[in-house]
Amino acid sequence: MNDSLTDTPVVYPDFDSITTVTCVGAGTIGGGWAAYFLAQGFRVKIWDPAPDAGEKFSRLLDAAWPALEELDMVAGADRTAWSVHTDLAEAVTGTGFVQESAPEDLDLKRRLLSQVDAVCDPGIVIGSSTSGYSMTEMATEAAHPERLVVGHPFNPPYLIPLVEVVGGQESSASAVDWAADFYAHIGKSVIRMDREVPGFIANRLQEALWREALYMVEQGEATVEQLDRSITDGPGLRWPFQGPMLTFHLAGGEGGMAHMLDHFGPSLKSPWTRLTAPELTQTLRDDVVAGCDVESGERTIPDLVRHRDAGIIALRKLTAELAATHGADAAATAAAVPTEPTPSEVASDRAESLPVYLTEVSEDWIDYNGHMSEAFYVLVFGFATDQVMDHLGLDADYRNSAKASLYTVESHIRYLDEVALGSQLSVVPSLVSAGEKKLHLAYEMYVDERLVATEEIMALHVDQSTDAVVAFPAAIAERIARTITHRPEWVGRAIG
Numbered sequence: 233m234n235d236s237l238t239d240t241p242v243v244y245p246d247f248d249s250i251t252t253v254t255c256v257g258a259g260t261i262g263g264g265w266a267a268y269f270l271a272q273g274f275r276v277k278i279w280d281p282a283p284d285a286g287e288k289f290s291r292l293l294d295a296a297w298p299a300l301e302e303l304d305m306v307a308g309a310d311r312t313a314w315s316v317h318t319d320l321a322e323a324v325t326g327t328g329f330v331q332e333s334a335p336e337d338l339d340l341k342r343r344l345l346s347q348v349d350a351v352c353d354p355g356i357v358i359g360s361s362t363s364g365y366s367m368t369e370m371a372t373e374a375a376h377p378e379r380l381v382v383g384h385p386f387n388p389p390y391l392i393p394l395v396e397v398v399g400g401q402e403s404s405a406s407a408v409d410w411a412a413d414f415y416a417h418i419g420k421s422v423i424r425m426d427r428e429v430p431g432f433i434a435n436r437l438q439e440a441l442w443r444e445a446l447y448m449v450e451q452g453e454a455t456v457e458q459l460d461r462s463i464t465d466g467p468g469l470r471w472p473f474q475g476p477m478l479t480f481h482l483a484g485g486e487g488g489m490a491h492m493l494d495h496f497g498p499s500l501k502s503p504w505t506r507l508t509a510p511e512l513t514q515t516l517r518d519d520v521v522a523g524c525d526v527e528s529g530e531r532t533i534p535d536l537v538r539h540r541d542a543g544i545i546a547l548r549k550l551t552a553e554l555a556a557t558h559g560a561d562a563a564a565t566a567a568a569v570p571t572e573p574t575p576s577e578v579a580s581d582r583a584e585s586l587p588v589y590l591t592e593v594s595e596d597w598i599d600y601n602g603h604m605s606e607a608f609y610v611l612v613f614g615f616a617t618d619q620v621m622d623h624l625g626l627d628a629d630y631r632n633s634a635k636a637s638l639y640t641v642e643s644h645i646r647y648l649d650e651v652a653l654g655s656q657l658s659v660v661p662s663l664v665s666a667g668e669k670k671l672h673l674a675y676e677m678y679v680d681e682r683l684v685a686t687e688e689i690m691a692l693h694v695d696q697s698t699d700a701v702v703a704f705p706a707a708i709a710e711r712i713a714r715t716i717t718h719r720p721e722w723v724g725r726a727i728g
């Protein structure tokens with residue numbers, strides 16, 4: 233990696249000054265990136281030679297936007313703020329970052345990256361979505377290889393947080409740092425690699441698994457459907473919470489990884505023996521394609537995309553909530569040990585949790601004792617209720633159009649511990665019970681794993697034009713019915 237190529241150090245843009253991002257190539261991955269950038273509030277300029285690039289992206293955006301609304305959308309994001317350009321120079325004018333996602337063809341990438349480099353201001357970093365080429369191989373024709381980096385996403389980039397960032401031999405460390413920080417700034421989970429490794433980290437792992445799966449199909453040892461179910465009903469259930477290393481650490485029981493390796497060492501070698509890639513013959517290709525058709529049955533590709541996206545959304549919400557509530561360890565425990573389902577969980581196979589509210593204690597919340605003043609506990613609980621209302625559909629649009637809102641008529645706060653300036657607060661809401669016109673809510677406020685306050689409220693749904701307490705409309709009642717109910721043991725506890 234090189235930082236001395238340029239005599240005067242290049243200054244890359246401040247993240248806050250970036251309004252526009254360019255996507256070169258807008259197929260499955262480039263289109264997914266474009267959707268994500270739009271949801272992050274950027275204007276997106278697309279350059280793609282396919283005559284139907286705009287229509288294809290429009291369809292992808294239709295599928296991606298609801299998922300983005302659930303998870304990763306910033307206020308003010310505009311799904312119409314995109315344009316397709318036929319002139320590359322025009323597509324990079326005013327841009328703050330370029331993401332290249334053209335087909336995986338080394339010659340094409342080399343040519344294309346040098347073309348993009350030629351028309352782009354030298355202060356702009358260019359990231360490539362390549363699944364496996366190194367930037368050292370791809371940057372050979374570019375005049376400014378120092379600002380070219382790999383930013384390898386996972387499909388779909390609008391939902392999967394991981395981006396692997398790595399430079400080539402000619403990339404400057406500052407460009408790689410800038411790209412890693414930029415992806416993190418827009419909400420991605422970034423692995424910044426110091427070395428170029430073919431396929432990066434996650435692709436090598438998933439390809440190792442797929443290679444073995446193809447081998448087993450070729451040998452007639454397992455069907456496509458058996459292979460998929462062996463993961464989705466097996467180890468795949470652990471992977472959102474613990475990767476392959478911690479998974480095997482636990483497989484060693486109380487002795488952990490040390491016991492695992494020492495005790496099982498010799499026998500571990502047997503599944504490692506055949507890690508050879510099968511020949512990708514026409515027969516193997518046809519068997520795998522036919523197996524996928526059988527497994528998909530009546531489900532079309534858009535059906536499968538919807539199913540996948542709904543699952544990822546639910547899992548990301550769950551993992552964020554577990555991490556915010558109890559930290560990584562408890563998230564793991566909760567994943568490993570199923571808890572008794574509540575009646576509403578049993579009643580609904582689409583049960584949802586309420587979103588955790590996160591905030592930081594600011595200076596003006598601190599009283600003369602140096603701790604958060606009691607008024608601001610109320611304020612934070614109030615913000616958590618606003619978030620619950622938004623989640624249930626009782627949001628500003630609803631309040632304006634229906635002229636109805638949720639009124640808190642009773643509350644009870646317990647101040648359990650002091651909270652210092654700068655503390656990160658997570659407020660975990662629970663729906664204790666719901667009536668056709670009222671909600672009983674409970675909140676636990678945490679700093680890390682320390683419970684610092686609780687609040688219990690009773691709120692009524694009020695028609696503001698008549699001041700009458702009225703039933704929730706059907707769509708909101710349905711959302712409430714889908715919400716998991718939970719009664720923390722302290723609810724209803726008297727003072728003292």
Ligand SMILES: NC(=O)c1ccc[n+]([C@@H]2O[C@H](COP(=O)([O-])OP(=O)(O)OC[C@H]3O[C@@H](n4cnc5c(N)ncnc54)[C@H](O)[C@@H]3O)[C@@H](O)[C@H]2O)c1
Nearest residue numbers: 257258259260261262282333334335336361362363385387
């Ligand atoms: N599909 C995946 O799961 C996945 C995951 C991670 C990374 N990637 C990488 O992302 C890149 C794009 O893959 P994809 O799956 O989106 O492919 P894709 O075939 O869906 O899309 C490629 C797009 O590039 C356009 N294109 C063709 N020639 C071009 C050119 N000269 N300049 C600009 N655009 C051009 C095509 O019209 C198409 O819209 C590849 O480098 C791939 O390795 C793919």
